[in-house]
Amino acid sequence: MMSTYNMVKQEFIKKWITTLHMLDCSVEHPLNVTERKNAIKLSSDIAMAAARSGSTVWSRALISRSGNKTANKPVARRILKKARNRLKNRCLTLRRNGNFTAKSGVRKRTELLKSLVPGGELIKNKDYLIRETLDYIVYLRAQVDVMRTVAAVDSVTGNLTNDNK
Amino acid sequence: MSNRRSRQSSSASRISDDQMIDLVGKLRQFLPEIRERRRPEKVSASKVLQETCNYIRKLHREVDNLSDRLSQLLDSVDEDSPEAAVISSLLM
Numbered sequence: 029m030m031s032t033y034n035m036v037k038q039e040f041i042k043k044w045i046t047t048l049h050m051l052d053c054s055v056e057h058p059l060n061v062t063e064r065k066n067a068i069k070l071s072s073d074i075a076m077a078a079a080r081s082g083s084t085v086w087s088r089a090l091i092s093r094s095g096n097k098t099a100n101k102p103v104a105r106r107i108l109k110k111a112r113n114r115l116k117n118r119c120l121t122l123r124r125n126g127n128f129t130a131k132s133g134v135r136k137r138t139e140l141l142k143s144l145v146p147g148g149e150l151i152k153n154k155d156y157l158i159r160e161t162l163d164y165i166v167y168l169r170a171q172v173d174v175m176r177t178v179a180a181v182d183s184v185t186g187n188l189t190n191d192n193k
Numbered sequence: 194m195s196n197r198r199s200r201q202s203s204s205a206s207r208i209s210d211d212q213m214i215d216l217v218g219k220l221r222q223f224l225p226e227i228r229e230r231r232r233p234e235k236v237s238a239s240k241v242l243q244e245t246c247n248y249i250r251k252l253h254r255e256v257d258n259l260s261d262r263l264s265q266l267l268d269s270v271d272e273d274s275p276e277a278a279v280i281s282s283l284l285m
Contacts, residue, residue: 062264065260065261065263073256137239137242144249144253145249161220162217165252175263179259
C-alpha cells in the first residue's frame, strides 16, 4: 500500500512540473502574490487530476472545472478541451439507479459529500460515489504531502542563507 | 517524516494515519461485496459520511493554505538567493 502511495506522489510531482510550466508560459509576468497563488493552486489541481490516469469521474470533473479558470490561455484550453469532451460522454453511463435508504442524516451527508468530490453531483449510485471518494482522498492526500514538502524547502535553505550572511 | 508533519501541523484535530485507515475501512463497508459479511460492530453511516466530508474539507483548506505559502515564499525570496534557485527549479 505504501509503495503505491509513493507512486501516486511521484506521478503527481511529474505532472505538477509540467502544469506549472504550462501555466507559466501562458500568464502575463510579473504576477502579484494572489495571481501566483491561484496559478499554483490551479496547476496543482490539474496535476492531481492528470496523475490519475484512469476513468474516474472526479479527475475528469476537476479538469473540466479547471478549464473554466484557464479560459484565456489558449494552450491550456486546448489540452483541457479533450478531457471535457470525454467527461460529457461518460456522464450518460453513470445514471444508474441507486437504492439507498432516505434517512435524513445519511441523505443530507451524502449530498454534502457529492458537493465535495469533483463530479460527485453526477453520480447517482451510492457505491460508485464511495469508490470515487476513496480514490479522490488518496490523490488529495498526495497533493497535500507533496506541496507541504516543497513549502518546507524554505526552512531548509533558509538556514543556508543565514549562515552565509 | 512524522517530525516534519507535527511541526507543520497547526490544528489540534488532525486525523492521524490510524484514524484514516479506520475511516477508509468503514467507508469500504458500504461497498456491496463487503456488506455481505456481517460486521459485528455497528457502523453509523451518517457519522462516517460526516467524518469523510470533514476530512475532505480539511484537505481542501490545506491545499489552499499551502498555495498561499508557496506564493508568498516566491514573493519573499531574493532573486539571486539560493532559495530562489531551488524553488524556481521546482516551481515557475
